[in-house]
Structure formats: structure tokens, C-alpha cells
Amino acid sequence: MRTDLFIGNAWAPAASGRRFDVINPATEEVLASVAEGDATVIDRAVDAARACFESAEWRGLSARKRGALLFKAADLLAARLPEMAELETRQNGKPLFESKIDVSSTVETLRYYAGWCDKFGGETVPVDGNFLTYIRHEPIGVVGAIVPWNFPLNIAGWKFAPALAAGCTVVLKPASETPLTALLMGDIFAEAGLPAGAFNVVSGHGSTAGSALVRHPGVDKISFTGSTAVGQRIMRDAADTVKRLTLELGGKSPNIIFDDADLAAAVRGAQNGIFYGKGEVCAAGSRLLVHRKVKDQVVEQLAERTKTLLPGDPFDKKTRLGAIVSRQQQESVLQYIATGNAEGASLVAGGKAATVNGKGYFVEATVFDGVKPEMTIAREEIFGPVLAVLGFDDEEEAVALANQSMYGLAAGVWSRDIGRAHRVAHAIRAGTVWVNTYNMYDPAAPFGGFKASGFGRDLGRAALEGYTETKSVWIAL
Ligand code: NAP
Ligand code: MG
Numbered sequence: 001m002r003t004d005l006f007i008g009n010a011w012a013p014a015a016s017g018r019r020f021d022v023i024n025p026a027t028e029e030v031l032a033s034v035a036e037g038d039a040t041v042i043d044r045a046v047d048a049a050r051a052c053f054e055s056a057e058w059r060g061l062s063a064r065k066r067g068a069l070l071f072k073a074a075d076l077l078a079a080r081l082p083e084m085a086e087l088e089t090r091q092n093g094k095p096l097f098e099s100k101i102d103v104s105s106t107v108e109t110l111r112y113y114a115g116w117c118d119k120f121g122g123e124t125v126p127v128d129g130n131f132l133t134y135i136r137h138e139p140i141g142v143v144g145a146i147v148p149w150n151f152p153l154n155i156a157g158w159k160f161a162p163a164l165a166a167g168c169t170v171v172l173k174p175a176s177e178t179p180l181t182a183l184l185m186g187d188i189f190a191e192a193g194l195p196a197g198a199f200n201v202v203s204g205h206g207s208t209a210g211s212a213l214v215r216h217p218g219v220d221k222i223s224f225t226g227s228t229a230v231g232q233r234i235m236r237d238a239a240d241t242v243k244r245l246t247l248e249l250g251g252k253s254p255n256i257i258f259d260d261a262d263l264a265a266a267v268r269g270a271q272n273g274i275f276y277g278k279g280e281v282c283a284a285g286s287r288l289l290v291h292r293k294v295k296d297q298v299v300e301q302l303a304e305r306t307k308t309l310l311p312g313d314p315f316d317k318k319t320r321l322g323a324i325v326s327r328q329q330q331e332s333v334l335q336y337i338a339t340g341n342a343e344g345a346s347l348v349a350g351g352k353a354a355t356v357n358g359k360g361y362f363v364e365a366t367v368f369d370g371v372k373p374e375m376t377i378a379r380e381e382i383f384g385p386v387l388a389v390l391g392f393d394d395e396e397e398a399v400a401l402a403n404q405s406m407y408g409l410a411a412g413v414w415s416r417d418i419g420r421a422h423r424v425a426h427a428i429r430a431g432t433v434w435v436n437t438y439n440m441y442d443p444a445a446p447f448g449g450f451k452a453s454g455f456g457r458d459l460g461r462a463a464l465e466g467y468t469e470t471k472s473v474w475i476a477l
Contacts, residue, residue: 158447249409253285262436346368
């Protein structure tokens, strides 16, 4: 483990000497004591990133050589997959098989953007008059990446891989609950041969280190994933320095089952859509909308399956539901369950806290039927293993219900009618729509939100463009 700050390819504690504990949520044991970065540390990290950004060592590196460094980092991460996955599970509480998927996805993300480096060119444009006019995509500068605890390494990779590929330098602020895998990336990038200051990691709290990064005049862009409330705060704090922003915020994603769907597949998709990652997934299919003709049947099958999905030791190969990330998050999820009961939804599975071997912040896989659109559990992001089931009578009502949300991150559609599948996919105001599947991601497919789910995109060519400025150059011929 690495528990100090990684700045300029060197490890050091905070000047203040302060540290904070990282807890294993499945055992309630202290896993590590990590250096607590603050505004002074952020100054140092931004200086290192700025100096590197302006250095010949980084700016003078050819795109192909930059790509080679990222390919090397991907190989080094792949070689350390078991160690990284184990650490991710210990700090986050997710089952080990999920952490392995997270680490291998990060390897893929690095390789995808490594491949872009020497293929991301500019273009010439046909202007009036006797000119050669061409467009350059130049790196935006120093990027502050602020990430949450649900996919600690994977979401960090969605930021640092395209930022570095574009030629930016990075200061990464991981979530307080889960800084350990992000810190280990320091060793990997240093070993890959990245120059000092290209990639820096400052563990610390949002209100101090995070806020200092957002306000820092030496940072050109903030790329953030987390709650809508903190995203709004970041927009305000970024205004003074006119920072560029990518914000990937909350969701309350609808997963819609039509009566013409393959119901067995749809029920599996509904289950995976909400319970993968303990429901701590920004795109979780947390509102299940079901045609009334098949609703009883769907709810009965779902309740049966949910009752067998028991919280378990994240290191047990059979476990499909791990520990909630923290006691605070567990309490927040249980509060939403209490509100669901109080507002009159009917609990058909789960609903209680749990422990494994007498310890841990677990919550049972929970399903509420009879949910009305105005209920709290239909409107607010719970970020836990809690599903709200609502009924509808036709396609028009399904689309209206799906769009009746401040959020617009993702959606699922289950139907055998190809025309309907496309119609509904187009009518839903969300950045991703999955048809007859759920929770699919690929580095090539942009991911991000409509409405209060944010703006800008992670992944794909779109993310790479988001780490560049566009410059037009006019040459009089
Ligand atoms: P969060 O509070 O939004 O935090 C996300 C990141 O922002 C963390 O690194 C956090 O640091 C940092 N941060 C907090 N306040 C900041 C500020 N004023 N300036 C700059 N950075 C700041 O999210 P969370 O604590 O991880 O989870 C809280 C809720 O957010 C969840 O219950 C869920 O509803 C939502 N969430 C959404 C997503 C998503 O992908 N859409 C992901 C995770 C969480 P600290 O860790 O020190 O607070
Ligand atoms: Mg927080």
C-alpha cells in the first residue's frame, strides 16, 4: 500500500503531518492511515503539474511516445491486477469479482486512449479567400480530477487516461473513503516513465483539498464525478477562474419493461441493473417501470430472486452483494427504506441492515412495489440496493414517467418490438439507453448526463476532445 501523497514522482506526507483513516466496510477494521492533503499540498501538486505541462520533457514528447507511455502503464496495471482488485474490495466492500472487472476495465481505458494519441489530428477547413486555415486540438493544461468512492480506480481512469492522452497533466483527488488504489497508480505511472508532475495524487477531504483544487488559478479544468449537490457547488466555485468543467452527477435511471419483452431476461436485467455494485452505481436502474399487464408476474419473479441475493463476504467467490461503503452511507440507505415504508410503498423483499460474521455495513437487497412517482424513493438518488417498482399502461405513459425526473443519466428498455425500442430510446432524455441489456460500458462509448446529471462526457472521442482547446490558425497564401 501507498499512504503518502504522490507529487512530482515522489512520495511524501502532508506538511501538516495530518492523516485520516480508511476503513474496510465489510469488517469495520482500519485498513490504512493516509496523508491528509490540504490547500498547501494542492498548491504544491498544481505547481508540479504546471511545471511538467510547460516542460520540454512533456510538451516536446511526440504523440506516439505519449501513447507508448500509456500502453506501458496499462501493461503494468494488468500485471498488478490481483493486488489492485484486492485493495479495491478492501476499501470499498464490493465483491472481488467486481473489483477485477473494474481493474481490467481501467486497463482497457488506458489502452483505448493510448491508441488515440497518434491518431487524434486536426483538420483544414474550406474558408472564403486565399488562406490555408487549419484547426489544432491543443491540450487544455492542468486537469483537476475529483472522483467518488463507488468505482474508485475505474472512474479515476475515465479522467486520467484521456487527459494524459490529450497531453494534459493531472492532479487527482480521490474520495476520502477510497484513496488507496488511486495512490497506487502513482507507482505505476512513475514506473511506466511518465515525467515528474504529469500525474499527481492528493488524498484528502472534499471541503479542503477538493475545494482548493477547484478554486486554484493554476488549474485549467475540473473533471468531477459525484453528487449533484457537490457538482453545483463546484460550478459556483469554478466561476471565478472560468474553469472548464466536466460534471458527471447523480441519476435516478428508469428501467422499462414492456409486456412484449423476454420477461426472464428482463427480470435478470432489472436485478443486475439495481443490485450490481450494491446499487452504488450512478447509472443504477433504480426505477423499474413495468407494464401493468405483466407487473405482478415480474414483481413475483424479482422478489423470489432478490430473496436469494444475500449479503456476503466480498472475498467469497459466491458473493454477489457486498458491504455498503461506509456506516454513513448505510444509515442514509436505511433512512430511505424507512421513508419508503412511511410513504406507503409496499416492501416485497429485503429492507433491513445486515452483518456478515457479525460485522460490516451491509443492507439487504430491497424491492418496493406500489411506488407512486411523487414518493421520495421514486425521486431521489438512494445510491444503495433499493429498487422502486412503478406501473404503466402504454408506451406514452412509460416515456412520460421515465422523463419525470430532474436526472437524465441512463435508461433501460426491454421489448421485442424493434420499432418501439428505437422510439423509446430516442424519446428518453438521458445520455445512455440500453435496450434488452443493462449496465454495459466500453471505453469507446461516451458516458454522461442530460439535465441535472451533468454535462460533458467521459469515455469515447468526446472525452478526449473535452481535454483540448480548439485553435484556428489562418495563413495568408
Ligand atoms: P460527493 O460528496 O459528491 O463527493 C465526490 C467527490 O467530491 C469526493 O472526492 C469528495 O471528497 C469531493 N468533494 C466533496 N465536496 C467537495 C467540494 N466542495 N469541492 C470539491 N470536491 C468536493 O459524493 P460522495 O461523498 O462520494 O457520495 C455522496 C452521494 O453522491 C452518494 O450518496 C450519491 O448519491 C452521489 N454519488 C454519485 C455518483 C455518480 O457517479 N453520479 C458517484 C458517487 C456518489 P470527499 O470524499 O472527501 O467527500
Ligand atoms: Mg462525500
